[in-house]
Amino acid sequence: MELKDFIRESFVQISKGIEEANDELKDTSALINPDNVYVNAENRQNYGRLSQNKEYNRVVEVIEFDVAVTASDSAEAGGKFGIRVGSIEIGANGKEEEKNKAESRIRFKVPMVFPTAK
DSSP states (O other), X not given: OOHHHHHHHHHHHHHHHHHHHHHHTTTSSOEESOSSEEEOSSOTTSSEEEXXXXXXXXXXXXXXXXXXXXXXXXXXXXXXXXXXXXXXXXXXXXXXXXXXXXXXXXXXXXXXXXXXXX
């Protein structure tokens, strides 16, 4: 897999994960990667606060991810590269059938407003 493909696929998967999580949380007060965030530069206890007038007191935290990603080219899988997180592909004969395997780490942060108690 070329580096550009790895980077593109990583961004796509992270972005889709954020969108799907926001969709699942739409009936709560949680917000993932909210807009209108005032970043707290002097107090590092939190990332910032929402800058919308009525919700200014809502704290924005940062969720940090450090993910090991394995990219492999498998003869059993038709020779296609794929990015897998925390899984191993097993071939038809019950053995791992990988020709090329590379493990990388992706570190990223996503701001989130946790749900409030009702």
